[in-house]
Amino acid sequence: EADIYQTPRYLVIGTGKKITLECSQTMGHDKMYWYQQDPGMELHLIHYSYGVNSTEKGDLSSESTVSRIRTEHFPLTLESARPSHTSQYLCASSPPLNTGELFFGEGSRLTVL
């Protein structure tokens, strides 16, 4: 079973607040990803990382930022949350042997009022 953890699982905050979604994995995976998931829509890649100090923007433009200071940790930050940021955010990682499998966390559901 994959060991990738996301916190918080649910977050309701007001507009303008700064939030950080945490993602940690204990598998030593180099590649990590953040996906945004809305009901009835495909998972959209918003950020990815190949390893420490590597971050790239995904195909869906996002006002969030990410950092990768440690292999196991890939937090996502929104400096000023808005209602349009309301969504589910999924963190994933993939092993270095390029098996093609993504291991997902259980997600962080963000609601901005």
Add this chain to the structure above:
Amino acid sequence: QQQVKQSPQSLIVQKGGISIINCAYENTAFDYFPWYQQFPGKGPALLIAIRPDVSEKKEGRFTISFNKSAKQFSLHIMDSQPGDSATYFCAASMGNFNKFYFGSGTKLNVKP
């Protein structure tokens, strides 16, 4: 632009029936096609995957059929069970697995 198109959006099947979910893609550079299963409150988990050098892959009750010329692939769930009720996502990636492109998901409900 959606890289992978999935249908139907929802599907209701009787227990013991066959569930079929279809996906289509345009980018011929894709060479890895996984299916993910997601239960409510959980993240997606890899169910089965195929590469374009084979036309079919079977794992238990789950089969992927792949049509390279039509750029289509489908998931067949034989003898569908209520425990199969979940959302299914198809996806596509290129060999380096740096990016995965997902379909919009199919919510499957298997009636007992």
